Amino acid sequence: MQWRIAGLVAAATCLAVVVLVVLVHRASRAFELEQSRSVAMLTLERAAVSYSRTGLVNGTGAELNAAGVPGELRALVLQGRHGTQYADGPDGPAMWAARPAGPRILSVRLTLSTTLGNLDAFNKSILRAGLLTTVVVMPPVCLVARGMSRRLRTAAGTARRIAAGDLDARISARPRPFDEIAEISGAVDSMAASLQARLRGEQRFTADVAHELRTPLMGLITAAELLPDGEAERYVRDRVRALCALVEDLLEISRLDAGVERADPQHCALVELLEETVERVAVPATVRVRGATDPADIRVWTDPRRLERIVANLVVNAYRHGRPPVTVTVGTDADTGVPTVSVRDSGPGFPAGLLDDGPQRFRTGARERGTGHGLGLTIAVGQAHVVGATLTFGNAPDGGGAVVVVRLPRGPAAEPLPG
Numbered sequence: 001m002q003w004r005i006a007g008l009v010a011a012a013t014c015l016a017v018v019v020l021v022v023l024v025h026r027a028s029r030a031f032e033l034e035q036s037r038s039v040a041m042l043t044l045e046r047a048a049v050s051y052s053r054t055g056l057v058n059g060t061g062a063e064l065n066a067a068g069v070p071g072e073l074r075a076l077v078l079q080g081r082h083g084t085q086y087a088d089g090p091d092g093p094a095m096w097a098a099r100p101a102g103p104r105i106l107s108v109r110l111t112l113s114t115t116l117g118n119l120d121a122f123n124k125s126i127l128r129a130g131l132l133t134t135v136v137v138m139p140p141v142c143l144v145a146r147g148m149s150r151r152l153r154t155a156a157g158t159a160r161r162i163a164a165g166d167l168d169a170r171i172s173a174r175p176r177p178f179d180e181i182a183e184i185s186g187a188v189d190s191m192a193a194s195l196q197a198r199l200r201g202e203q204r205f206t207a208d209v210a211h212e213l214r215t216p217l218m219g220l221i222t223a224a225e226l227l228p229d230g231e232a233e234r235y236v237r238d239r240v241r242a243l244c245a246l247v248e249d250l251l252e253i254s255r256l257d258a259g260v261e262r263a264d265p266q267h268c269a270l271v272e273l274l275e276e277t278v279e280r281v282a283v284p285a286t287v288r289v290r291g292a293t294d295p296a297d298i299r300v301w302t303d304p305r306r307l308e309r310i311v312a313n314l315v316v317n318a319y320r321h322g323r324p325p326v327t328v329t330v331g332t333d334a335d336t337g338v339p340t341v342s343v344r345d346s347g348p349g350f351p352a353g354l355l356d357d358g359p360q361r362f363r364t365g366a367r368e369r370g371t372g373h374g375l376g377l378t379i380a381v382g383q384a385h386v387v388g389a390t391l392t393f394g395n396a397p398d399g400g401g402a403v404v405v406v407r408l409p410r411g412p413a414a415e416p417l418p419g
Contacts, residue, residue: 005145010134017130025123032119033095036110037084040097044082044108051101066107073098077105086112151181159188167196207254213247249375256382263303263387270339271295274328277308283319283326290331298330300339300408306383307408310391313376314343314404322347322401333407341406349395350402358393380404 047062057064069077073085073096082099093116098107154171161169170192173185220240227233255261271289278285289295300307311328318326322345329342354360359377377393384391388409396403 003145005148006138006142009141010138013130013134013137017127017134020130021123021126024126025119028119028122029116032112032115033086036086036095036112036115037097040084040095040108040110043110044097044099044106047108048099048101048106051106057106062106062108064101064104064106066105066109068096068109069098069105069107070096073107074105148181151185155181155185155188158192162188162192162195167192167199203254203257206250207258210247210250210254213243217244217247246375249379252379253375253382256379256386261383261386263306265301265303265387267299267301268304268307269295270298270300270341271330273304273308274311274330274341277311278315278328280308281312281316283315284324285315285319285326285328287328288330290329295330298339301410301412302389302408303387306387307389307406310380310383310387310389310406311341311343313380314406317376317380318343318345318347318402318404321345336407336410338408338410340408342403343406344396344403345401347401350393355393355395 043061047057047060050060051057051062051064068089068091070085070087070089073083076083077098077100080100082097084095084097086093086095088094092111092113094112095110096107097110098105100106151173155173158169158171170189171185172189173182175186176182217240221244224233224237224240227236271287272295274287278287289298315326315328325346327344329344331340331342332338333340354377359381381391384406390407392405392407394403394405395401
């Protein structure tokens with residue numbers, strides 16, 4: 001925008017200078033020609049009076065039967081009339097005035113070379129002054145445009161941060177009267193504050209509901225333990241366990257939203273951790289290592305408990321909402337060189353809404369991927385944020401199911417293994 005404004009101002013200034021030069025040139029030229037015409041006619045009348053009295057025109061500035069009288073003016077005089085004509089001949093531009101003097105032509109010639117030359121010099125002076133004005137005006141215009149561009153870029157950057165989830169981001173622009181950019185900045189800050197207040201209210205509501213549900217759940221668990229063995233008892237216990245898991249997930253999301261979760265990173269063997277995680281969730285899945293790297297050498301700097309939670313949620317989601325087989329692959333990011341963990345199923349893949357907007361709470365995304373309360377992926381994203389990892393959701397290019405890639409942060413070099 002800075003260069004567009006500067007270019008627009010420069011173009012407008014140059015156009016104004018050109019228009020001014022053209023208008024001044026035309027007006028000045030017309031004025032000079034009219035003045036020359038009046039002077040030539042006045043001189044011609046005086047010469048005619050002198051010729052009628054003395055028969056001579058010497059010293060009057062007129063000439064009898066001059067050879068250079070323009071053809072149109074000569075024809076006019078031969079008709080018994082008088083007039084003037086501007087002509088640009090071999091001797092330069094001139095204003096001619098002529099009238100009949102008996103059988104002869106009485107004419108006056110006023111040379112305009114000097115007058116028109118001065119007019120051209122004046123026009124060039126105006127042009128130089130306009131160009132100089134443009135050069136002088138451009139630096140302050142660029143400074144003002146740069147300030148406006150910087151303020152707009154700040155507002156756009158803050159809006160992008162808010163869209164990415166940083167609701168504490170503010171432009172904090174100083175109010176200025178009749179300043180549209182300041183009004184936009186204030187509106188963005190007001191929108192962010194309102195959005196933050198509403199979101200925090202929803203987060204508090206979720207946390208309060210989850211806490212309030214824990215007490216009756218404890219009663220349900222106790223009551224379920226008193227039921228006699230049978231199909232009804234097993235069904236009730238299964239539903240109570242599902243409800244307890246949902247409440248625990250809600251509490252975990254509330255803590256993640258509140259930003260109170262802190263990672264406790266340490267060096268850990270990645271492949272061993274993944275194998276233990278798959279074994280603990282009791283889901284049929286295979287852990288593979290891409291490349292010829294010794295699995296024991298793959299060590300990462302992360303919070304093992306939270307990484308286990310991330311991978312467990314991804315594996316369970318792949319098994320429940322996709323189709324087996326589920327594969328957990330350890331590899332290396334081509335750009336950063338850090339280890340990555342990808343979880344892939346063989347189902348229909350993620351729906352377009354999830355790929356565009358990311359995981360949404362209580363939304364499984366597509367009917368063909370099954371049903372559920374839809375918090376597993378949301379928790380995985382939140383825990384990844386705590387440990388500094390990133391999750392990328394996609395579908396296998398060969399149509400082989402959904403793929404989630406966990407890119408782990410780069411930490412300090414791992415200590416060598418003993419022995």
